[in-house]
Amino acid sequence: MKSARLLRGGVIWALLAMLLVWSLAPVAVMLFTSFKPGSDIYQVPVRLLPDTWTLENYRTVFTGSNMPTALWNSIVVGLLVSAATLIFCFSAGYALARFRFRAARPLALFILLGQVVPLTVVLLPLYQFVNAMNLLDTTIGVAFAHLAITVPLVTWMVRNQVAAIPIDLEEAAMIDGGSRFDAVTYVTLPICAPGLAAAGMFAFLQSWHEFLFASVMTSSTSARTAPVSLTEFAGEFSVDWGATMAASVVLTLPIVVLFVALQRYFVAGLTGGAVKG
Amino acid sequence: MAMKPRTALFAGVVGAAVIGIGATIVVNASGGAAxxxxxxxxxxxxxxYQEAVKIVETFEADNPDIKVELVQTTGDTVANRTAVALDSGNTPDVITESIARIRGYADKDQLADLSTLYGQDLPEDDFAPGLIDALTVDGATYAVPYRWATNALIYNPALFQAAGIDEPPATWAEFEEDAKKLTQGNVVGTAWPMQGDASDLTLRFLDFALSDGATIENGLPKLTEKSSAGAINLIGDAINEGWASKSSFELDNTGIRELFLQGRVAMYPAGVFDVDAALEAGAPIATAALPGPDGPGTAQGVGWAYIVPQASQKKDAAQKLVSFLGQPENMAALTLTFPARVSASDDPKFTTPERAAYAEQLAEHSVPAPNDPRWTAVLQQVHDEIQKVALGDKSAAAAATSIQEIADKTASN
Amino acid sequence: MIQTDQPTPASAVAHPPAPSRRRRGGSGQPVALILPAALLTAVLMLIPIVTTVIRVITDGGTGLQRLFDLPNIGQVMLNTLIWTVGSVAGALFIGYLGALVLSSKRLRLVGLWRALVMIPWIIPGVVAATVWRWALSTDYGLLNQTLLDLGVIGEPVRWLSNPDIVLISVALIQIWVTAPFVMLMVSAVLSGIPEERLEAARIDGAGGPQILRHIILPAIRTTTAICSLTLAIWALNSFTIIFVTTSGGPAGSSTILPILLYQAFQNGDQALVSAVAVVQLLIGSVFAVFFARTMRTDIEEQT
Known part of the structure; x- marks a missing residue:
């Protein structure tokens, strides 16, 4: 009995080890390549670890490129996107979850359909729209374009979270004499908070990753986001792999930290009411 | 209806955010008008960019009433952004674009006619042969080219010596024979860029085909099955038979250069930048004209030019700038390969010994690359046909027939 | 997060406590709340969709005709199918396995492990694709080098350039990127299964497989559906991974619809872009309808 349990424990740890190798091996390649000098990168036979360690690539990224500005832009765009997404999607998601009206189903389906549209199709109309608002080459313009990606799914996530909250709770607050808004701020929002944090982070993530819109909507370094800036290390004729990898590490790190900090909410919130026990 | 404090706070925050975003949009929307x-x-x-900043300073000093705002593009984004900007009508006033894409824009009436710029300051006959014609549609010239280059053969003399070969190959037969001799151990004779942009591979294919009877008419290639089969043999069969690297499928131009620098690829057709990279890295390198069926082969000229969008509101000032950029000294300063004007080629940076083969290729054995968008549209199909041969799924002759069909269909569209 | 007795809009309206809401919620209110998001979606999505469909119709079907005349269209459709099914199945498998492992009571530091295995999902797509291309390269690839050193293979495997395995390789990358999402979703459900139920089952003498079959699998059924559909839609619209690693090659053996669309986009061939987009939209709508169905059954089951 005891040995069986030990064995089972061993199997679990072995599976975990395999899972970690599978998940992290490419990340390790990225990390270690970022510390290699140019001569080591194309070395044959290939080795994971650098022969000589260097911070040169990071120096290139931080002092010899537009990456710092681009990172800042990415943060600004990401925050704008998550804030706007939450405002739009909480109101829509709440209405979809709590009210029954004739347009609800078509509207929900319609918002969902937004998930399915290939982004290249949206590109030109969106560009014209952003241009019409005179927002080309601004962080706000990029953020606006990113809403196209985040709004559909997040509306859905929020809707499910709200639907999972017993309406009795809200009604109790309303019977006590509060308005519907009071019920929302005192009851619904606090319960939804983890889920909203997850949704907000989801929006941030999507915006942080997005390349196509950002590359077309921005022309100067003043609004260029980090993934677009990453392409600057690939010159007309050559690619600076070391700097690309270093920039990738820099691009990945903040989001990993954010995730670790928020992951408790994330696990609970992402699935929300869509999941039943 | 009385609000509880937290509700008020919440409403306040949301309201402030909405007003903030709204206000920024309004300010932006109205601010742009000025x-x-x-x-x-x-x-x-x-x-x-860096050279451009200097040139613009001089230009602004000469034309105090015009200011130039520089906006950087990158190689990965320039095509998408230019296309979207031209389609939407919100354009900059001057764009540096690849010559291969210009005809496509011109066909959609998106570019201003720059014919009037040519003349005393910008004599047409000072440009590389055929270049201005390639940018002219129905009598209107839509761009001022400034950079022009072809591929030539670059090879590793040390590997050649080790394999007992004295001279670079001058004919296709020698190319094949030498490549087979050079292929041993870690080294392969040559490699072809089969990953990434389809045009990298088709450019090399067409260079060989043009050397053996194919021609370019009005920006569209006129192929023959014989020339295509010969070209595919050098590329596709070479890989299948192993005297070109099997890893070609994963290599783009940069990847091949890296292998060359490490002495793992003995020779390959490449642009002049690869020469500079090898010299800088201290790798053994020499250059020669591209081999043809029996003597020097033909190479396509490719390059960059200035265009002025039809939608630009400041065409006069833009044309002044383009005309200024077209002067030989400015052209020489902004060129990493070769200048489009013959009179700009005297600059010492164009006359190094390794560049001699390029200068000769450009002057005597080159034609402008096709730039008809109908050809661009089928590049992927041509590319895939060549790859099928390289994979051993198809014979060179069968692929040549397929490519002929593709090309004929393109021309009749 | 898990309630067994969640009222839903439908049930709440049908049963008594509802009037309080009816009294307060005027008929204009829900529409006003949804309006911003719906307008945004309309501007961002509806207009492009309508424009695209109109373009395909007005050009008399020549775009569609050209699309289906392409010599490799059959292969592209087949690739798209294999890629979608393969990457969804793989991500579900690894995701489930990971979630089960991470839910084990025998593990310590679960938070840390979970954060680590999430990295593939939160890493930017371009970066992930670039790193994989690097790791799978024939000339410099660390995977080949490792396998050679271990003596598993005799010569480098051309992961990204052998037409027989390239689709598997790129699907593996997609699995690597998306499996954590499944892990996350399934973890949440597993953590919601009441401990008493598992205990009760064990006392009744149920072994691991039985618990898996009778308790865990039914609990994650809906989540499985949601995950599969989300993954399928992602795979169907996914472009970065294949574009960066193989550009759809060799000889089109890893070309899927979005790659075709992008190639047409690069050529400025709007008619073909619209045609591919419409086909993608059609397939996507089928998924979306399934998605909506699943969500609805899910909601109805909860009442």
Whole structure:
């Protein structure tokens, strides 16, 4: 009995080890390549670890490129996107979850359909729209374009979270004499908070990753986001792999930290009411 | 209805956010209207940026009433952004674009006619042969080219010596024979860029085909099955038979250069930048004209040019800038390969010994690359046919027939 | 997060406590709340969709005709199918396995492990694709080098350039990127299964497989559906991974619809872009309808 349990424990740890190798091996390649000098990168036979360690690539990224500005832009765009997404999607998601009206189903389906549209199709109309608002080459313009990606799914996530909250709770607050808004701020929002944090982070993530819109909507370094800036290390004729990898590490790190900090909410919130026990 | 404190706070925060975003949009939307009528916007690729800043300073000193705003593009984004900007009608005033894409824009009436710029300051006959014709549709010339280059053969003399070969190959037969001799151990004779942009591979294919009877008419290739089969043999069969690297499928231009620098690829057709890279890395290198069926082969000229969008509001100022950029000294300064004007080629940076083969290739054995968008549209199909041969799924002759069909269909569309 | 007795809009309206809401919620209110998001979606999505469909119709079907005349269209459709099914199945498998492992009571530091295995999902797509291309390269690839050193293979495997395995390789990358999402979703459900139920089952003498079959699998059924559909839609619209690693090659053996669309986009061939987009939209709508169905059954089951 005891040995069986030990064995089972061993199997679990072995599976975990395999899972970690599978998940992290490419990340390790990225990390270690970022510390290699140019001569080591194309070395044959290939080795994971650098022969000589260097911070040169990071120096290139931080002092010899537009990456710092681009990172800042990415943060600004990401925050704008998550804030706007939450405002739009909480109101829509709440209405979809709590009210029954004739347009609800078509509207929900319609918002969902937004998930399915290939982004290249949206590109030109969106560009014209952003241009019409005179927002080309601004962080706000990029953020606006990113809403196209985040709004559909997040509306859905929020809707499910709200639907999972017993309406009795809200009604109790309303019977006590509060308005519907009071019920929302005192009851619904606090319960939804983890889920909203997850949704907000989801929006941030999507915006942080997005390349196509950002590359077309921005022309100067003043609004260029980090993934677009990453392409600057690939010159007309050559690619600076070391700097690309270093920039990738820099691009990945903040989001990993954010995730670790928020992951408790994330696990609970992402699935929300869509999941039943 | 009385609000509880937290509700008020919440409403306040949301309200402030909405007003904030709204206000920024309004400010932006109205602020843009006061755009300065004398400011010309020029989209310049990042590799030209530093020189461009200097040239613009001189230009602004000469033309105090015009200001130039430089906006950097990158190699990966310039095509998408230019296409979207031209389609939407919101354009900069001058764009540095690849010559291969210009005809496509011109066909959609998106570019201003720059014919009037040519003349005393910008004599047409000072440009590389055929170049201006390639940019002219129905009598209107839509661009001023400034950079022009072809591929030539670059090889590793040390590996050649080790294999007992004295001279670079001058004919296709020698190319094949030498490549087979050079292929041993870690080294392969040559490699072809089969990953990434389809045009990298088709450019090499067409170079060989043009050397053996194919021609380019009005920006569209006229192929023959014989020339295609010969070209595919050198590329596709070479890989299948192993005297070109099997890893070609994973290599783009940069990847091949890296292998060359490490002495793992003995020779390959490449642009002049690869020469500079090898010299800088201290790798053994020499250059020669591209081999042809029996003597020097033909190479396609490719390059970059300045265009002025039809939608630009400041065409006069933009044309002044383009005309200025077209002067030989400015052209020489902004060129990493070769200048489009013959009179700009005297600059010492174009006359190094390794560049001699390129200069000769350009002057005597080159034609402008096809730039008809109908050809661009089928590049992927041609590319895939060549790859099938390289994979051993198809014979060179069968692929040549397929490519002929593709090309004929393209021409009849 | 898990309630067994969640009222839903439908049930709440049908049963008594509802009037309080009816009294307060005027008929204009829900529409006003949804309006911003719906307008945004309309501007961002509806207009492009309508424009695209109109373009395909007005050009008399020549775009569609050209699309289906392409010599490799059959292969592209087949690739798209294999890629979608393969990457969804793989991500579900690894995701489930990971979630089960991470839910084990025998593990310590679960938070840390979970954060680590999430990295593939939160890493930017371009970066992930670039790193994989690097790791799978024939000339410099660390995977080949490792396998050679271990003596598993005799010569480098051309992961990204052998037409027989390239689709598997790129699907593996997609699995690597998306499996954590499944892990996350399934973890949440597993953590919601009441401990008493598992205990009760064990006392009744149920072994691991039985618990898996009778308790865990039914609990994650809906989540499985949601995950599969989300993954399928992602795979169907996914472009970065294949574009960066193989550009759809060799000889089109890893070309899927979005790659075709992008190639047409690069050529400025709007008619073909619209045609591919419409086909993608059609397939996507089928998924979306399934998605909506699943969500609805899910909601109805909860009442």
């Amino acid at each position: 755009d300065d009528q004398n400011t010309v916007t020029w989209w310049v690729p990042d590799w030209d």
